[in-house]
Amino acid sequence: MDGEESAGDVKIYLKGRPIYLYAPTTVEESNAGPPSESLQLEWVYGYRGRDCRSNLYYLPSGEIIYFSAAVVILQNVEENAQRHYIGHTDDVNCLAIHPDQVRVATGQVAGHNDEEGEPHVRIWDTSTLETLHVLGIGDFDKAVCCLSFSKLDGGNRLVVVDENNYHIMSVWDLSQDSPEKICDTKSSTEEVLAAEFHPLEENSIITCGGKGQMSFWTLEGDSFSEKSGIFDPYEKPKYVSCLSFAENGDVLTGDSNGNIFIWAKGGNTISQAIEGVHEGGIFSVCVMKDGTVLSGGGKDRKIIQYDSSYTKTGVETELGENFGGVRMLNEGNEGMILVGTTRNCILQGTPDLQLNPIVQGHMDELWGLASHPSQHQFLTCGSDKQVHMWDSTSRSVVWSTELSEPAHSCCFYPDGSVAAIGSGTGEWFVLDIETQEVVTSNTDGNEQIECVLYSPDGNYLALGSRDNHIYIYEVTDGGKSYSAIGKCTGHSSFVTHLDWSADGAYLRSNSGDYEILYWMMPSCEQEINISAIRDVEWATGFCTLTFNAAGVWPEDADGTDVNNVCRSNNGQILASADDFGKVNLYHYPCSQPKADKHVYKGHSSHVTNVSFLFDDSRLLSTGGKDMSILQWQVVQ
Structure with missing residues (x-):
């Protein structure tokens, strides 16, 4: 002009x-x-639950952490206060908490800004909101969709999956002042919905996603070996939509058929199945500290509780239609649960009593x-x-x-x-x-x-x-x-x-x-x-x-x-x-x-x-x- x-x-x-x-x-x-x-910036109204996963956690600071737009929000519900991390230049797409419960990694999509508009990962400190590392500018395609810190070595590694046509999975060494990529591999031509370091197996990473994708990866030096999950004798689902870990190292998955499958630690076969527990897909499975398990349905909007041997306890609740289906379940403070929904709301409460909205949005x-x-x-x-x-x-x-x-x-x-x-x-x-x-x-x-x-x-x-x-x-x-x-x-x-x-x-x-x-x-x-x-x-x-x-x-x-x-x-x-x-x-x-x-x-x-x-x-x-x-x- x-x-x-x-x-x-x-x-x-x-x-x-x-x-x-x-x-x-x-x-x-x-x-x-x-x-x-x-x-x-004083307050952000909204939560990205419509199309994102693994994006709602409870921090020892008493805050819940989630994201909306390009902002990561740390909200203290009791004090009605928010803090904001605004280092990103476009949509935040995923979030992972470091084992120290202080550091977090957040990944974003390709954005407006030339310098840092490329998809990348930011590792930052939740106590100071200071950016510690910016990873992968020039390495990722389209968007970063999954993140997970390693557990057994104290969080010295980070696994990242991008939205390249082959969903490139890379592992980064964070033990140096400047993080370096250890290795990468093509993970799948289908959508990858979760990628997690196993909490009890040092070099094991589990991924899941579209076309019944269930992969058990072993990191050997600077390369990967992969075993695909074997569903026989059960029907292979269209999507394995979420995964979680039991205290004994079992992997629990929820899928588009409404089934929960338990994959015994160290194996790639199903050791136990809880079939048809939800009408429609399961978007989240959460293992609580007391060993009980919760599953959340997208279509039926139900939260169902199981004991540590995966038997239904009889406790279940259904979200109101205005809140939508369950997108994400996580343990809150003192037995409370956090529920992120597909209609961009966050609820807090107990599955056997009442869940109250703490975040609502368009x-x-x-x-x-x-x-x-x-x-x-x-x-x-x-x-x-x-x-x-x-x-x-x-x-x-x-x-x-x-x-x-x-x-x-x-x-x-x-x-x-x-x-x-x-x-x-x-x-x-x-x-x-x-x-x-x-x-x-x-x-x-x-x-x-x-x-x-x-x-x-x-x-x-x-x-x-x-x-x-x-x-x-x-x-x-x-x-x-x-x-x-x-x-x-x-x-x-x-x-x-x-x-x-x-x-x-x-x-x-x-x-x-x-x-x-x-x-x-x-x-x-x-x-x-x-x-x-x-x-x-x-x-x-x-x-x-x-x-x-x-x-x-x-x-x-x-x-x-x-x-x-x-x-x-x-x-x-x-x-x-x-x-x-x-x-x-x-x-x-x-x-x-x-x-x-x-x-x-x-x-x-x-x-x-x-x-x-x-x-x-x-x-x-x-x-x-x-x-x-x-x-x-x-x-x-």
């Missing part, structure tokens, strides 16, 4: 196309330096975000049809409800009593915040409602659609009644952002082909007299293409690089959500091209939205495909 000024206006180029952004008559001086305010692409106008709460909605109201102080879900359609956009009525929610199908809903009931619903067009916004006085609701139109409704009865009064027609691409003027007389809009248009309300006519809108005071700053946000556009931007912006309520700072997993903080106004900024990482996907709380104490950001919500403290 080049910037040039003519009579105060700014011209920027997006995809080689000149965009004119009109300046106010008196231009407030724009500070091109970064703001004095900064952001500090489970599909997330775009909708709105801050409450007078409380420390915010609303999110996503393609999973879920609407969650969150409390930023207690860091928890206040309530959840499910819509009939995937949701994409949301906003609060000025008094916070209702919220409008736009769907992916052209239908939109008005939700009563107190009862969570749908007050009314309407349909405009058959394409996605990209953005929704009430006028500051609450008299109007504007809905920007993917069909290029903006639909305008008159609002009465305190946000309960809606009547269509017209639509704004003139954009040649889908509407992306909206702002109302402070007096509700004008609306401005951006579109997918980088237009900025102005509309008179309530007539819905386009205002083409630029002098009429130069000095309009805008109630919000959501439009990405305006004079006061010109500086957020990077050089050579293609127009989709910035997904959303939000001006703070005090008008001092501007936050942007970009396509590279970053949240950016600028001075406001931000009219100088290439304005300096603070950059914050944590998301692994495109950042879809940002919103300041009503008192500017916090900034919220949402990740698209990472489905996470990050809560940032604004530090003055």
Whole structure:
């Protein structure tokens, strides 16, 4: 993007196309330096349980450790506190705990960052959050999918499996200051779902995965020998989905047929079978310290307990449908268990009494975000049809409800009593915040409602659609009644952002082909007299293409690089959500091209939205495909 000024206006180029952004008559001086305010990551809402395994553990510090997006989270449930490891540049994919219970290894997928965007492993200290080693930059393909520390030698070796077509398995020597690869081998052309050093056999590694893969590897110097698991006389499953170890060295596996097989220590044959214990696949088998065993089903959502001789004890529980199936089981503190679920939740409790949610999240692409106008709460909605109201102080879900359609956009009525929610199908809903009931619903067009916004006085609701139109409704009865009064027609691409003027007389809009248009309300006519809108005071700053946000556009931007912006309520700072997993903080106004900024990482996907709380104490950001919500403290 080049910037040039003519009579105060700014011209920027997006995809080689000149965009004119009109300046106010008196231009407030724009500070091109970064703001004095900064952001500090305070809380991560979400857990990656939908498609990851072996990602939830209990630490001696009293914290649970898990990951979401590019952040590894250490959460103290009792103290309602989180710490965060943010060394990764993209999705964290796997996690292993060192035998010392202090160090951990985490592996990531290929990412945005050129320098450390390649798949790699980071070994770090959970007490200090200090990175100790970065392994394998240039060695791994696509992503790191499995990790395990050796047990008998005190954790001096690490086994790593990547997502190469042959799922290359490598072993690394960690006893040196600079870890070195000892050897590697092609492990399987099928998906590898687990790889573990045997806790009682020094050079033994077990892997399992797709097409009934069950392999017993022996590390001999700098090479491997392999024995395949023999399933006879039992049916070979499509997937061996998880493995665990009994205290005597037996290997326990769960598979896609709902069977648990016990493989006696030192052998590659099945010594005992517990068949058909789950309807559908088993995603996790956990051996507890007292010798009892738990298995978790994905489809049937059940947790079943067995004694140390693998006989059912009669204790079992079923997770609520809203939580999903069991993804990961682990022993917590004082007989408690931790349950990670396929719907991105974490539960804690006992299998014979009650399991309570301690982490909840969305489970599909997330775009909708709105801050409450007078409380420390915010609303999110996503393609999973879920609407969650969150409390930023207690860091928890206040309530959840499910819509009939995937949701994409949301906003609060000025008094916070209702919220409008736009769907992916052209239908939109008005939700009563107190009862969570749908007050009314309407349909405009058959394409996605990209953005929704009430006028500051609450008299109007504007809905920007993917069909290029903006639909305008008159609002009465305190946000309960809606009547269509017209639509704004003139954009040649889908509407992306909206702002109302402070007096509700004008609306401005951006579109997918980088237009900025102005509309008179309530007539819905386009205002083409630029002098009429130069000095309009805008109630919000959501439009990405305006004079006061010109500086957020990077050089050579293609127009989709910035997904959303939000001006703070005090008008001092501007936050942007970009396509590279970053949240950016600028001075406001931000009219100088290439304005300096603070950059914050944590998301692994495109950042879809940002919103300041009503008192500017916090900034919220949402990740698209990472489905996470990050809560940032604004530090003055």
